[in-house]
Amino acid sequence: MHRWSELFIPTLREAPADAEVASHKFLVRAGYIRQLAAGIYSYLFLGNRSFNKIVAIVRQEMDKIGQEFFLPALHPRELWEASGRWALMGDNLFRLKDRKGADMCLGMTEEEVMTEIARKELRSYKQLPQIWYQIAPKFRDEPRPKSGLLRVRQFMMKDAYSFDIDVAGLDVSYKKHYDTYCRIFDRCGLKYMVVEADSGAMGGKESHEFMVRTPAGEDQIVSCDGCNYAANMEKATSKLWPVDDLAAEGDGKPLEVHTPGQKTIEDVAKYLGVSPKNKIKTLALMAEEKDEKTGKTKSRGIVVLMRGDHQLNEAKLNGAVAVATRPMEEGEIKALFKSPAGYLGPVGIEWARDLKKDTHLPVLLVDKALEGRTNLIGGANKEDYHLKNLTPGVNFHPTAYVDLRAVTAGEACPNCGNALRIDPAVEIGHIFKLGDRYTQKMGARVLDKNGKEVTPIMGCYGIGIERILTAAVEQSNDENGFWLPPSIAPFEIVVTPINVKDETLLRAAIDLAAQLEAAGFDVILDDRDERPGVKFKDADLVGIPFRINVGRKVTEGTVEVVLRSTRELRDVTISAVVEHFRGALRAQA
RNA sequence: CGGGGAGUGGCUCAGCCUGGUAGAGCACCUGGUUCGGGACCAGGGGGUCGGAGGUUCAAAUCCUCUCUCCCCGACCA
Known part of the structure; x- marks a missing residue:
């Protein structure tokens, strides 16, 4: 029998001064955890008990669909070079050298190790599908650890990897994980939502995040109380009410109008007596990419057109161009538009026809909200002048139409039309259709029924163990402390x-x-x-x-x-x- | 990496501006009185004031450098 008098449960009357969010304060006060360094925590008796219960639930459910491994956290550089992530991960990867001077790193996830095993061992379609998982520490040299256990540098993760012979197989493995995750989070007593997520630059097709609403959360999720629509900000859309286009003026060709000193969307719209909805917002950005071979930085203009009253969602943009962007500097604006800021527009510039090709030309990305619109007003690329009668596809030719708009709270749900809400949330799980990115690069091949060599298709699936605890505390606390669901309480x-x-x-x-x-x-x-x-x-x-x-x-x-x-x-x-x-x-x- | 804040007993903090014997509350130890929502009285232990250097007769306090932690931003397959 556990007797409190004999246990080490160091409760604190006051929260440590550096704790900000509820879960951090309470987990420290309740004697669950103690901090060792920024983003690195020790689990004491109560914390570890709760932790073990969570792990047991995860393991029980995962064992129904997969097989548990235990992989090293310490990886050789070569493995990460084989996948390309040694260069890609930058400073987020913990790197170190062994006594011989060989480069090593601490694993952030285990795609490489798992794929290495698959590459060496899997030979035939008869061995597929496989689902391999582990529950083990992961390391990330976060630029800014924060919020107690919410964003840490060492954490426990359940990471699973599926290998299938084809995309149809992946769909099955993915669905299994989806269902398993629901069971796990249900058993952990969490009120969670499943949201469509951005698959990012990793080439995946489909991705879902499991989120728990909390003010401490770092992600913003868009959801609808009227139906089950829920999506990450990077993926969310909303229904737009139709907008009346302006009538063509004059002969319908782009028409220069004098707009002296009118630089902002608001000013110009007011000056011309039109709605910002009929204006084009022109954003001048620069993408900079390091050439892996030459080491030189190449930059390329990225110009984004939005409806005048809309905001750009940078995550969507990053997803679309797959590189980091920054605002253009004054000189760069002049060089491309031959005009000062405030009067920028898409007309008269040769844009790339294709994002991947024509890399010497600047890119023109037009938000989908402008697709099909006519007679818009935009900058004339000439100081104190704007152009009327602008129609995308006629007067200028976008490289691509992309959804780049940031959804705002209160807009209409794309499914049911109800008002959307936006809440901060914590990501507790993420499932991901990876495709053949790793298996292809690392040379994993199996023979199919016809004796033909094919590349297995992967999925990867993660659960942050401490985030389950954290989310549970965030979800249920008051001024005196917190209460956990019985299934995961110490x-x-x-x-x-x-x-x-x-x-x-x-x-x-x-x-x-x-x-x-x-x-x-x-x-x-x-x-x-x-x-x-x-x-x-x-x-x-x-x-x-x-x-x-x-x-x-x-x-x-x-x-x-x-x-x-x-x-x-x-x-x-x-x-x-x-x-x-x-x-x-x-x-x- | 940019901006802001903080390092003084185990915890929360005062003292620093204006240099001169290191403090309070909580926690801890001993004794006593208490005992249904963080008790009270008496006594006691515990701090190189983050670190290094400097100024000064004298530095927690002033100056320089440095480390660490927190917050906002950037970043976050």
Whole structure:
């Protein structure tokens, strides 16, 4: 039996000064964790117990669809060069040298190691599909660790990798993970949402993120209360109300209008007496890319056109061009547009026809909201002048139409038209159709039914173990502490004798705890010789969902059962306690 | 990497501006009184003031450098 008096549960009356978010404050105060360095934490007794319960749930569910491995965290440089990630990962990869001076790194994920095994061992379609997973530490040299366990440099991750003979197989493996993740997060008692996610520059096709809403979250998710639409900001869209285009003026060809000193969208729209919706917003950006061979930096103009009243979503842009961009400098603007900022437009410049080809030409990306619009007003590339009668595809030729618009709260849901909301959220899981990126590069090949060599198709699937804990704490706390779902709480029930010097009370409490333990509950006995107030405060703080007060009423055969989440208090006869908890725990506090 | 803030006993912080015996509350130890929501009284232990250098008769305090931590931003397959 776990006796509080013998355990190390260093609770703190005050939160450490450097803790900001609720989960950080409470996990430290409750004695779950202690910080070792920025983004590096030790798990103490309670923290580790909760952690192990989460891991056990993840393992149980994953074992139904896959096989657990345990892979090294220390990897040789060659492996990461084979996948191309040695260069790609930059400073986020922890790098070190061994005594011989050979470069090594600490794994951020294990695609390379898993693919290496697949490459060496898998020969035939008969061996597929495979789902391999592990639960192991991961390392990322984050530029800015923050928010306690939310963004750390060492963390535990369940990472799984699937290998299939073809895309149809991948779809099956992906679906298995999707369903498994739902089961895992359900069992962990989290209120989560599944959102469509951006697959980024990694060439994947489909991707979902599992998110938990919390003010501490770093991601923004767009969702609809009217239907089940939910998406990451990078992927979210909304329904636009139709806009009336302006009538063509004059002969319908681009028409120069004098707009002296009118530089902003607002100014020009007001000056010309039109809505910003009929204006083109021209954003001049620069993409800079290092040539891996020559080491030289190549830059290329990226010009983005948005509807006048719309904002650019940079994540969408990054996804579209697959390189980092920055605003153009004054000289660069002059060089391309031959005009000062404020009067920029797409007309009269030769744009690349294709993003990949024509790399010597600047790129013109036009937001989808402008596709099909006519007679817009944009800059004339001439100081104090704008152009009327601009129609995309007629007066200028976009390199591509892309969805680049940032959705804002209150816009209409693309599915049902309800108002969309935007909330901060924490990502607790991410599933990803990888394709053949790794298997191709690293030379994994199997023979198919026809004896033809094919490249296996991969999926990768991650769950952040500490983020489950963090999200659970964020989700359920008040000024006194937090309460965890019974499935992941370090203990389900704390039995609190009001006065341990009273032999009757103590004995009754011990008996009750033993009974509950025998019935399979995870119980801690708070047998400390402390005043009741101290024990109550601690019990409220440390995340245990139920408390049983053993007080004077034991002489009448009853104890008090307290539900931490609501503070609801109920007298229960001792003989009925076990039965009571069977029901209560089934109802998942 | 840019901007901001902070390092003083285990924790939260005061003292620094204006240099002169290192403080408070909580926690801890001993004794006593208490005992259903972080008790009270008495006594006690514990700090190279992040580090290095400098100015000064004298530095937690002033100056220079440096390390660490936190926050905002950039970044985050």
